[in-house]
Amino acid sequence: MEPASDGALAELRALHALAESINRSTTLESIYPEALQALRRITRADRAAVLLFDAQDVMRFAAWDGLSAPYRAAVEGHSPWLADEANPQPVLVADPAQEPALAPLLPALRAEGIASLAFIPIAHQGRLLGKFMLYFNAPHAMAADEVRLALTVAEYLALAVSRQRAIEEIRRLNADLEGRVQRRTRQLEEANREMESFCYSVSHDLRAPLRALDGFARILLEDAGHALDEADRDNLRRIVAASGRMGRLMDDLLKLSRIGRAGMRLAETDLGSMAADIFERLRSEEPERRMTARAAEGLRVRADAGLLRIALENLIGNAWKYTRRNADSRIEFGAREEDGEAYYYVRDNGAGFDMRYAAKLFSPFQRVHAPGEYEGTGIGLAIVQRIVQRHGGRVWAESAPGRGSTFCFTLWTDGIPAELR
């Protein structure tokens, strides 16, 4: 007989080898041989097997050594515990003939040359996953120590099985998520296409009435201009100028709806002077309003100038609209840097809004303020977002009710794509 300390050492080694193999392995199958060997070594069993519940709660052989196919076929499905047993305990059978429950299996046990056997539950967090079987060729009553060690191995294996199932669950969830992302992407593309065709038909249908507006205002100016006073002539000229501007906006919108990224035409664009232009126009449209406007100089970027003008028109137009109740509208366009990333901003001292709505504002037709309070349809920021995204950037807002708003955007955060350079 081995000295006790050598025996303990061998057991420790076997357990350690099993733990290592569990940590190394990525599949359950590769753990079984090590587990069976550890079991046999520390319990001195002649043969061993692992059985796990399948999806129908039937015990199935997962791994075994030294068991014949007829024996496995005869006993598979047998379990001393119910599948939902709360606290399954080991069942040690020194003499099967004395166990009424095993009577049906006796012929198979005899034919296989099994004199004693033990059922060791494999359970994890209160759930029975399966069992270990230990088989002895000669009659054998298991010692308490052997049972304890066998339960330790069962615990290891239970951990490995649960880990494996968790990994499979994660794989399944990932595949699921992938599918959801693809579906969502298709929906978004569909929505984009709808928005494009919507923009296209709107700008197309508006063209005829716009031409009429422009044409008749010009005719009036030419034919009846001499009969009007200077203020009336000036109003007519404003109609012509506004029609021209609307036509250009529509052209740009049409362009936005027609082109993909590849259709963008990048050029060195001076955002500061673009903003200053827009301030000038707003001032001339409502000269009685007080406005303190500031546009930073020298903000040059490579961008599609037509599209960026639309974006700035919308952002500065909003600032102008939502500062209408101020005695003095203060609007500023500039650039900042945060965490090494440059961004542009339009800041105002106007009505502001609750930040709870900040993300929604960029969806078409989403408005915080009632139409009676401030006119508009809620499409402006959706267009801004679209344009900024086409320029590889993102847009966000910072505000509080009554405290003014700041709309910020970045451009080309990942650089300008090769096909646009």
Ligand SMILES: Nc1ncnc2c1ncn2[C@@H]1O[C@H](COP(=O)(O)OP(=O)(O)OP(=O)(O)O)[C@@H](O)[C@H]1O
């Ligand atoms: N500078 C701002 N100050 C306060 N609220 C703003 C500002 N800019 C936008 N908002 C809020 O965001 C909403 C959406 O803006 P968006 O530009 O999309 O639409 P709109 O200005 O209402 O209409 P449209 O631009 O189509 O004429 C606005 O209705 C308003 O409630």
Ligand SMILES: [Mg+2]
């Ligand atoms: Mg707007």
